[in-house]
Amino acid sequence: MLVGEKRRSDAGMKVVEYDGMKIRSPYIFVGLPDVGLVGSIAVSYMIDRVKMAEIGHVESDLLPPILLVRNGEVKNPIRLYSNASSMIALISEMPIHPSILQEFVGSIAEWFRRMDPRLVISITGVPVQNRLNIDRPKVFYISTDEQASSLMRSTQAMVFEEGIIFGAYAAILKACISRSIPTLTLFAQSHLNFPDPFASIEALDVLNKALNVGIDLNELREEAEMIRIRSRELMKQTESMLTEPRLKTAPTFYG
Amino acid sequence: MSDERDARDIFDVIEEMDKRMRRIMERAFSSLSMDIDEQLYDMERRELKPLTQISETDDEVIVTLDIPCASKESIEVKATEDTLFIRARMDRCVTFSNVEFENYSKSVRLPARVEPKSARASFRNGVLQVRLPKKFEGSEISVE
Numbered sequence: 001m002l003v004g005e006k007r008r009s010d011a012g013m014k015v016v017e018y019d020g021m022k023i024r025s026p027y028i029f030v031g032l033p034d035v036g037l038v039g040s041i042a043v044s045y046m047i048d049r050v051k052m053a054e055i056g057h058v059e060s061d062l063l064p065p066i067l068l069v070r071n072g073e074v075k076n077p078i079r080l081y082s083n084a085s086s087m088i089a090l091i092s093e094m095p096i097h098p099s100i101l102q103e104f105v106g107s108i109a110e111w112f113r114r115m116d117p118r119l120v121i122s123i124t125g126v127p128v129q130n131r132l133n134i135d136r137p138k139v140f141y142i143s144t145d146e147q148a149s150s151l152m153r154s155t156q157a158m159v160f161e162e163g164i165i166f167g168a169y170a171a172i173l174k175a176c177i178s179r180s181i182p183t184l185t186l187f188a189q190s191h192l193n194f195p196d197p198f199a200s201i202e203a204l205d206v207l208n209k210a211l212n213v214g215i216d217l218n219e220l221r222e223e224a225e226m227i228r229i230r231s232r233e234l235m236k237q238t239e240s241m242l243t244e245p246r247l248k249t250a251p252t253f254y255g
Numbered sequence: 256m257s258d259e260r261d262a263r264d265i266f267d268v269i270e271e272m273d274k275r276m277r278r279i280m281e282r283a284f285s286s287l288s289m290d291i292d293e294q295l296y297d298m299e300r301r302e303l304k305p306l307t308q309i310s311e312t313d314d315e316v317i318v319t320l321d322i323p324c325a326s327k328e329s330i331e332v333k334a335t336e337d338t339l340f341i342r343a344r345m346d347r348c349v350t351f352s353n354v355e356f357e358n359y360s361k362s363v364r365l366p367a368r369v370e371p372k373s374a375r376a377s378f379r380n381g382v383l384q385v386r387l388p389k390k391f392e393g394s395e396i397s398v399e
Binding site (some may be wrong): 132133191192193194195198221224225226227228233235236239 | 308319324377381
Protein backbone atom coordinates (compact mmCIF):
# COMPACT_ATOMS: atom_id res chain seq x y z
CA MET A 1 0.00 0.00 0.00
CA LEU A 2 1.41 3.37 -0.94
CA VAL A 3 1.92 6.07 1.64
CA GLY A 4 -0.73 8.75 1.48
CA GLU A 5 -2.71 6.67 -0.98
CA LYS A 6 -6.20 7.89 -1.55
CA ARG A 7 -8.71 6.16 -3.77
CA ARG A 8 -11.58 7.58 -5.72
CA SER A 9 -13.66 5.06 -7.50
CA ASP A 10 -16.23 5.10 -10.24
CA ALA A 11 -17.61 1.99 -11.95
CA GLY A 12 -14.62 -0.20 -11.15
CA MET A 13 -11.90 2.30 -12.08
CA LYS A 14 -9.88 4.14 -9.48
CA VAL A 15 -7.63 7.15 -9.68
CA VAL A 16 -4.94 6.47 -7.10
CA GLU A 17 -3.18 9.60 -5.85
CA TYR A 18 0.18 9.17 -4.14
CA ASP A 19 -0.01 12.33 -2.16
CA GLY A 20 -2.67 14.88 -1.33
CA MET A 21 -3.27 16.90 -4.46
CA LYS A 22 -2.72 20.56 -3.71
CA ILE A 23 -3.12 21.91 -7.22
CA ARG A 24 -6.42 23.55 -7.96
CA SER A 25 -7.70 24.88 -11.28
CA PRO A 26 -4.88 23.32 -13.29
CA TYR A 27 -4.44 22.87 -17.00
CA ILE A 28 -4.87 19.12 -17.57
CA PHE A 29 -3.12 17.68 -20.64
CA VAL A 30 -4.31 14.34 -22.03
CA GLY A 31 -2.12 12.08 -24.19
CA LEU A 32 -3.60 8.67 -25.00
CA PRO A 33 -2.52 6.18 -27.69
CA ASP A 34 -4.45 7.05 -30.81
CA VAL A 35 -3.86 8.22 -34.40
CA GLY A 36 -0.07 8.49 -34.98
CA LEU A 37 0.50 8.47 -31.21
CA VAL A 38 0.44 12.27 -31.54
CA GLY A 39 -0.93 12.88 -28.03
CA SER A 40 1.20 10.20 -26.35
CA ILE A 41 4.41 11.61 -27.83
CA ALA A 42 3.48 15.27 -27.17
CA VAL A 43 2.41 14.78 -23.55
CA SER A 44 5.30 12.42 -22.70
CA TYR A 45 7.73 15.02 -24.04
CA MET A 46 5.97 17.77 -22.09
CA ILE A 47 6.24 15.72 -18.86
CA ASP A 48 9.95 15.34 -19.46
CA ARG A 49 10.68 18.95 -20.42
CA VAL A 50 8.57 20.54 -17.68
CA LYS A 51 10.03 18.03 -15.19
CA MET A 52 6.69 16.85 -13.90
CA ALA A 53 6.59 14.25 -11.12
CA GLU A 54 4.35 11.20 -11.04
CA ILE A 55 1.38 11.93 -8.77
CA GLY A 56 -0.88 8.95 -9.36
CA HIS A 57 -2.23 6.29 -11.66
CA VAL A 58 -5.44 4.69 -12.84
CA GLU A 59 -6.18 1.28 -11.46
CA SER A 60 -8.89 -1.23 -12.30
CA ASP A 61 -9.49 -4.93 -12.47
CA LEU A 62 -11.00 -4.25 -15.90
CA LEU A 63 -7.52 -3.44 -17.18
CA PRO A 64 -5.28 -6.29 -18.36
CA PRO A 65 -2.64 -7.27 -15.78
CA ILE A 66 0.21 -5.22 -17.22
CA LEU A 67 2.98 -3.36 -15.43
CA LEU A 68 5.90 -1.63 -17.10
CA VAL A 69 9.48 -1.65 -15.90
CA ARG A 70 11.43 1.57 -16.52
CA ASN A 71 15.04 1.75 -15.27
CA GLY A 72 14.30 -1.05 -12.83
CA GLU A 73 11.21 0.70 -11.49
CA VAL A 74 7.71 -0.75 -11.79
CA LYS A 75 5.20 1.60 -13.42
CA ASN A 76 1.48 1.47 -14.03
CA PRO A 77 0.62 2.01 -17.70
CA ILE A 78 -1.91 4.84 -17.09
CA ARG A 79 -0.29 7.56 -15.01
CA LEU A 80 -0.80 11.13 -13.83
CA TYR A 81 1.97 13.70 -13.55
CA SER A 82 2.18 17.26 -12.29
CA ASN A 83 4.60 20.11 -11.87
CA ALA A 84 4.61 22.25 -8.76
CA SER A 85 2.42 24.95 -10.27
CA SER A 86 -0.58 24.51 -12.48
CA MET A 87 -0.13 21.59 -14.86
CA ILE A 88 -1.34 18.00 -14.70
CA ALA A 89 -0.70 15.42 -17.42
CA LEU A 90 -2.46 12.12 -18.05
CA ILE A 91 -0.69 9.55 -20.22
CA SER A 92 -1.29 5.93 -21.05
CA GLU A 93 1.30 3.51 -22.36
CA MET A 94 -1.37 1.03 -23.41
CA PRO A 95 -4.29 1.60 -25.74
CA ILE A 96 -7.63 1.93 -24.00
CA HIS A 97 -9.72 -0.96 -25.26
CA PRO A 98 -13.19 0.11 -26.51
CA SER A 99 -14.83 -2.35 -24.10
CA ILE A 100 -13.55 -0.40 -21.07
CA LEU A 101 -13.56 3.07 -22.59
CA GLN A 102 -16.78 4.21 -20.93
CA GLU A 103 -15.64 3.15 -17.45
CA PHE A 104 -12.24 4.71 -18.00
CA VAL A 105 -13.56 8.01 -19.30
CA GLY A 106 -16.31 8.15 -16.67
CA SER A 107 -13.88 7.82 -13.79
CA ILE A 108 -11.20 10.07 -15.25
CA ALA A 109 -13.70 12.83 -16.14
CA GLU A 110 -15.12 12.64 -12.64
CA TRP A 111 -11.60 13.07 -11.27
CA PHE A 112 -11.07 16.01 -13.62
CA ARG A 113 -14.28 17.61 -12.32
CA ARG A 114 -13.05 17.35 -8.74
CA MET A 115 -9.81 19.06 -9.74
CA ASP A 116 -11.87 22.01 -11.08
CA PRO A 117 -9.55 22.45 -14.10
CA ARG A 118 -9.03 25.74 -15.85
CA LEU A 119 -8.96 23.72 -19.09
CA VAL A 120 -8.65 20.07 -20.17
CA ILE A 121 -6.40 19.97 -23.24
CA SER A 122 -6.47 16.80 -25.33
CA ILE A 123 -3.90 16.29 -28.08
CA THR A 124 -4.42 13.84 -30.91
CA GLY A 125 -3.90 13.28 -34.62
CA VAL A 126 -6.19 13.43 -37.60
CA PRO A 127 -5.14 11.01 -40.33
CA VAL A 128 -4.47 12.43 -43.77
CA GLN A 129 -3.83 10.29 -46.83
CA ASN A 130 -1.14 12.55 -48.25
CA ARG A 131 0.77 12.96 -44.95
CA LEU A 132 3.93 11.83 -46.77
CA ASN A 133 3.88 15.05 -48.81
CA ILE A 134 3.13 17.44 -45.94
CA ASP A 135 6.16 19.15 -44.39
CA ARG A 136 4.38 21.03 -41.64
CA PRO A 137 1.16 19.35 -40.50
CA LYS A 138 -1.73 21.71 -39.82
CA VAL A 139 -3.39 21.79 -36.41
CA PHE A 140 -7.13 22.04 -35.92
CA TYR A 141 -9.01 22.59 -32.68
CA ILE A 142 -12.36 22.24 -30.99
CA SER A 143 -12.98 24.30 -27.91
CA THR A 144 -15.90 24.38 -25.51
CA ASP A 145 -14.48 27.41 -23.72
CA GLU A 146 -14.63 30.96 -25.04
CA GLN A 147 -11.35 31.99 -23.39
CA ALA A 148 -9.52 29.02 -24.93
CA SER A 149 -11.04 29.82 -28.35
CA SER A 150 -9.82 33.37 -28.03
CA LEU A 151 -6.28 32.13 -27.20
CA MET A 152 -6.35 29.77 -30.16
CA ARG A 153 -7.20 32.60 -32.52
CA SER A 154 -3.73 34.02 -31.81
CA THR A 155 -2.10 30.83 -33.17
CA GLN A 156 -1.85 29.16 -36.56
CA ALA A 157 -4.42 26.51 -35.53
CA MET A 158 -7.72 26.41 -37.36
CA VAL A 159 -11.18 25.55 -36.14
CA PHE A 160 -12.18 21.93 -36.78
CA GLU A 161 -15.18 22.89 -38.88
CA GLU A 162 -16.68 19.57 -39.82
CA GLY A 163 -16.02 15.87 -39.45
CA ILE A 164 -16.41 12.92 -37.12
CA ILE A 165 -14.46 12.29 -33.93
CA PHE A 166 -14.34 8.78 -32.56
CA GLY A 167 -12.57 6.76 -29.91
CA ALA A 168 -11.05 7.82 -26.60
CA TYR A 169 -10.83 11.53 -27.37
CA ALA A 170 -14.46 11.71 -28.46
CA ALA A 171 -15.46 9.97 -25.23
CA ILE A 172 -13.38 12.40 -23.13
CA LEU A 173 -14.84 15.40 -24.94
CA LYS A 174 -18.35 14.08 -24.43
CA ALA A 175 -17.78 13.34 -20.75
CA CYS A 176 -16.28 16.79 -20.16
CA ILE A 177 -19.15 18.55 -21.94
CA SER A 178 -21.70 16.69 -19.83
CA ARG A 179 -19.86 17.81 -16.66
CA SER A 180 -19.40 21.41 -17.87
CA ILE A 181 -15.60 21.00 -17.84
CA PRO A 182 -13.92 23.46 -20.24
CA THR A 183 -12.04 21.60 -22.97
CA LEU A 184 -9.73 22.20 -25.86
CA THR A 185 -8.93 19.36 -28.27
CA LEU A 186 -6.06 19.72 -30.74
CA PHE A 187 -5.91 17.61 -33.89
CA ALA A 188 -2.63 17.62 -35.82
CA GLN A 189 -2.53 16.15 -39.33
CA SER A 190 -0.66 12.88 -39.04
CA HIS A 191 -0.01 9.37 -40.25
CA LEU A 192 -2.72 6.94 -39.13
CA ASN A 193 -0.62 4.03 -37.90
CA PHE A 194 2.96 5.30 -37.90
CA PRO A 195 4.20 7.24 -34.86
CA ASP A 196 4.29 10.89 -35.94
CA PRO A 197 6.43 13.09 -33.64
CA PHE A 198 6.44 15.90 -36.22
CA ALA A 199 2.67 16.16 -35.79
CA SER A 200 3.25 16.29 -32.01
CA ILE A 201 5.75 19.13 -32.53
CA GLU A 202 3.14 21.17 -34.39
CA ALA A 203 0.55 20.60 -31.65
CA LEU A 204 3.04 21.62 -28.95
CA ASP A 205 4.03 24.66 -30.97
CA VAL A 206 0.38 25.77 -30.94
CA LEU A 207 0.23 25.27 -27.15
CA ASN A 208 3.45 27.23 -26.69
CA LYS A 209 1.86 30.17 -28.48
CA ALA A 210 -1.58 29.88 -26.87
CA LEU A 211 -0.64 29.14 -23.25
CA ASN A 212 2.92 30.42 -23.19
CA VAL A 213 4.16 27.10 -21.73
CA GLY A 214 7.63 27.61 -23.21
CA ILE A 215 8.42 24.03 -24.16
CA ASP A 216 11.69 23.81 -26.09
CA LEU A 217 10.93 21.59 -29.10
CA ASN A 218 14.49 21.18 -30.39
CA GLU A 219 15.17 17.94 -28.56
CA LEU A 220 11.94 16.45 -29.88
CA ARG A 221 13.00 17.39 -33.44
CA GLU A 222 16.44 15.86 -32.92
CA GLU A 223 15.10 12.69 -31.32
CA ALA A 224 12.11 12.27 -33.64
CA GLU A 225 13.51 9.32 -35.58
CA MET A 226 14.48 7.39 -32.46
CA ILE A 227 11.07 8.13 -30.91
CA ARG A 228 9.47 6.65 -34.03
CA ILE A 229 11.49 3.48 -33.59
CA ARG A 230 10.95 3.20 -29.84
CA SER A 231 7.19 3.72 -30.02
CA ARG A 232 6.58 1.06 -32.70
CA GLU A 233 5.23 -1.47 -30.23
CA LEU A 234 2.67 0.91 -28.74
CA MET A 235 1.67 1.95 -32.26
CA LYS A 236 1.21 -1.69 -33.24
CA GLN A 237 -0.99 -2.36 -30.21
CA THR A 238 -3.03 0.78 -30.94
CA GLU A 239 -3.37 -0.02 -34.64
CA SER A 240 -5.98 -2.73 -34.18
CA MET A 241 -8.34 -0.20 -32.61
CA LEU A 242 -7.69 2.39 -35.30
CA THR A 243 -8.43 -0.01 -38.11
CA GLU A 244 -11.69 -1.44 -36.80
CA PRO A 245 -14.19 -1.82 -39.63
CA ARG A 246 -16.35 1.05 -38.36
CA LEU A 247 -13.31 3.34 -38.40
CA LYS A 248 -12.16 2.26 -41.84
CA THR A 249 -15.32 3.71 -43.27
CA ALA A 250 -14.87 7.06 -41.55
CA PRO A 251 -14.13 9.90 -43.95
CA THR A 252 -10.72 11.52 -44.22
CA PHE A 253 -11.35 14.94 -42.81
CA TYR A 254 -8.61 17.03 -44.33
CA GLY A 255 -6.00 16.42 -46.92
CA MET B 256 -34.23 -20.03 3.16
CA SER B 257 -31.33 -17.85 4.20
CA ASP B 258 -28.87 -20.70 3.40
CA GLU B 259 -30.38 -20.98 -0.08
CA ARG B 260 -29.95 -17.26 -0.66
CA ASP B 261 -26.35 -17.37 0.62
CA ALA B 262 -25.58 -20.25 -1.77
CA ARG B 263 -27.08 -18.28 -4.68
CA ASP B 264 -25.03 -15.23 -3.70
CA ILE B 265 -21.86 -17.31 -3.68
CA PHE B 266 -22.63 -18.74 -7.12
CA ASP B 267 -23.30 -15.22 -8.40
CA VAL B 268 -19.95 -14.08 -7.02
CA ILE B 269 -18.16 -17.07 -8.60
CA GLU B 270 -19.88 -16.46 -11.94
CA GLU B 271 -18.94 -12.79 -11.85
CA MET B 272 -15.31 -13.70 -10.98
CA ASP B 273 -15.25 -16.20 -13.82
CA LYS B 274 -16.58 -13.63 -16.31
CA ARG B 275 -14.06 -11.05 -15.11
CA MET B 276 -11.18 -13.52 -15.42
CA ARG B 277 -12.27 -14.48 -18.93
CA ARG B 278 -12.40 -10.81 -19.91
CA ILE B 279 -8.88 -10.27 -18.54
CA MET B 280 -7.52 -13.35 -20.32
CA GLU B 281 -9.22 -12.47 -23.60
CA ARG B 282 -7.73 -8.99 -23.51
CA ALA B 283 -4.26 -10.20 -22.51
CA PHE B 284 -4.20 -12.84 -25.22
CA SER B 285 -5.80 -10.76 -27.94
CA SER B 286 -2.85 -8.33 -27.79
CA LEU B 287 -0.40 -11.25 -27.65
CA SER B 288 -1.84 -12.93 -30.74
CA MET B 289 -1.59 -9.64 -32.60
CA ASP B 290 2.16 -9.58 -31.88
CA ILE B 291 2.50 -13.19 -32.96
CA ASP B 292 0.67 -12.42 -36.20
CA GLU B 293 3.15 -9.80 -37.15
CA GLN B 294 6.45 -9.57 -35.30
CA LEU B 295 8.25 -6.26 -35.16
CA TYR B 296 11.66 -7.85 -34.63
CA ASP B 297 13.74 -10.71 -35.95
CA MET B 298 16.07 -11.24 -33.00
CA GLU B 299 18.14 -13.91 -34.71
CA ARG B 300 18.89 -11.84 -37.80
CA ARG B 301 18.98 -8.58 -35.82
CA GLU B 302 16.42 -6.97 -38.13
CA LEU B 303 13.52 -4.67 -37.43
CA LYS B 304 10.28 -5.37 -39.27
CA PRO B 305 8.84 -2.00 -40.34
CA LEU B 306 5.32 -0.85 -39.52
CA THR B 307 3.43 -1.21 -42.78
CA GLN B 308 0.26 0.11 -44.34
CA ILE B 309 -1.24 -1.50 -47.43
CA SER B 310 -3.97 0.15 -49.44
CA GLU B 311 -5.56 -0.45 -52.83
CA THR B 312 -7.09 1.69 -55.51
CA ASP B 313 -8.84 0.32 -58.62
CA ASP B 314 -5.54 0.07 -60.46
CA GLU B 315 -2.78 0.14 -57.83
CA VAL B 316 -1.54 -1.52 -54.66
CA ILE B 317 0.17 1.03 -52.41
CA VAL B 318 2.54 -0.22 -49.71
CA THR B 319 3.85 2.34 -47.21
CA LEU B 320 6.57 1.40 -44.73
CA ASP B 321 7.90 3.39 -41.78
CA ILE B 322 11.69 3.09 -41.80
CA PRO B 323 13.14 5.93 -39.68
CA CYS B 324 16.95 6.16 -39.48
CA ALA B 325 17.30 4.44 -42.87
CA SER B 326 19.26 6.18 -45.62
CA LYS B 327 17.84 6.32 -49.15
CA GLU B 328 21.01 4.84 -50.66
CA SER B 329 20.73 1.70 -48.54
CA ILE B 330 17.16 0.81 -49.51
CA GLU B 331 16.63 -2.27 -51.67
CA VAL B 332 13.15 -2.89 -53.06
CA LYS B 333 12.20 -5.98 -55.04
CA ALA B 334 8.84 -7.25 -56.16
CA THR B 335 7.26 -10.27 -57.74
CA GLU B 336 3.66 -10.45 -58.93
CA ASP B 337 2.41 -11.13 -55.43
CA THR B 338 5.13 -10.15 -52.95
CA LEU B 339 7.16 -7.05 -52.14
CA PHE B 340 10.55 -7.34 -50.43
CA ILE B 341 12.34 -4.46 -48.80
CA ARG B 342 15.63 -4.20 -47.00
CA ALA B 343 17.34 -1.08 -45.63
CA ARG B 344 20.30 -0.30 -43.47
CA MET B 345 19.93 2.03 -40.47
CA ASP B 346 22.39 4.87 -39.95
CA ARG B 347 22.82 3.84 -36.29
CA CYS B 348 22.37 0.78 -34.10
CA VAL B 349 19.23 0.51 -31.99
CA THR B 350 19.14 -1.73 -28.94
CA PHE B 351 16.10 -3.61 -27.69
CA SER B 352 16.28 -6.37 -25.08
CA ASN B 353 20.10 -6.22 -25.26
CA VAL B 354 20.04 -6.98 -28.99
CA GLU B 355 21.50 -4.47 -31.44
CA PHE B 356 19.52 -3.92 -34.63
CA GLU B 357 21.08 -2.43 -37.76
CA ASN B 358 18.69 -3.30 -40.60
CA TYR B 359 15.09 -3.30 -41.65
CA SER B 360 13.74 -6.21 -43.62
CA LYS B 361 10.26 -7.25 -44.62
CA SER B 362 8.38 -9.22 -47.20
CA VAL B 363 4.81 -8.12 -47.80
CA ARG B 364 2.21 -10.38 -49.37
CA LEU B 365 0.25 -8.19 -51.78
CA PRO B 366 -3.56 -8.25 -51.84
CA ALA B 367 -3.68 -8.39 -55.68
CA ARG B 368 -1.37 -9.50 -58.52
CA VAL B 369 0.77 -6.63 -59.80
CA GLU B 370 3.12 -5.67 -62.64
CA PRO B 371 6.43 -5.55 -60.70
CA LYS B 372 8.38 -3.96 -63.56
CA SER B 373 6.09 -0.90 -63.57
CA ALA B 374 6.35 -0.28 -59.82
CA ARG B 375 7.59 3.09 -58.50
CA ALA B 376 9.08 3.85 -55.08
CA SER B 377 9.61 7.11 -53.21
CA PHE B 378 11.27 7.84 -49.88
CA ARG B 379 10.62 10.90 -47.75
CA ASN B 380 11.21 11.65 -44.05
CA GLY B 381 11.87 8.00 -43.27
CA VAL B 382 8.74 6.72 -45.00
CA LEU B 383 9.02 4.48 -48.06
CA GLN B 384 6.07 4.26 -50.42
CA VAL B 385 5.87 1.71 -53.22
CA ARG B 386 3.10 1.96 -55.82
CA LEU B 387 2.54 -1.21 -57.82
CA PRO B 388 0.13 -1.18 -60.80
CA LYS B 389 -2.32 -4.06 -60.67
CA LYS B 390 -2.01 -6.72 -63.31
CA PHE B 391 -4.99 -6.73 -65.61
CA GLU B 392 -6.36 -10.24 -65.69
CA GLY B 393 -9.37 -11.09 -67.78
CA SER B 394 -10.71 -10.51 -71.23
CA GLU B 395 -12.51 -7.58 -72.71
CA ILE B 396 -16.26 -7.82 -73.10
CA SER B 397 -17.86 -5.91 -75.91
CA VAL B 398 -20.97 -3.87 -75.19
CA GLU B 399 -23.74 -4.38 -77.71
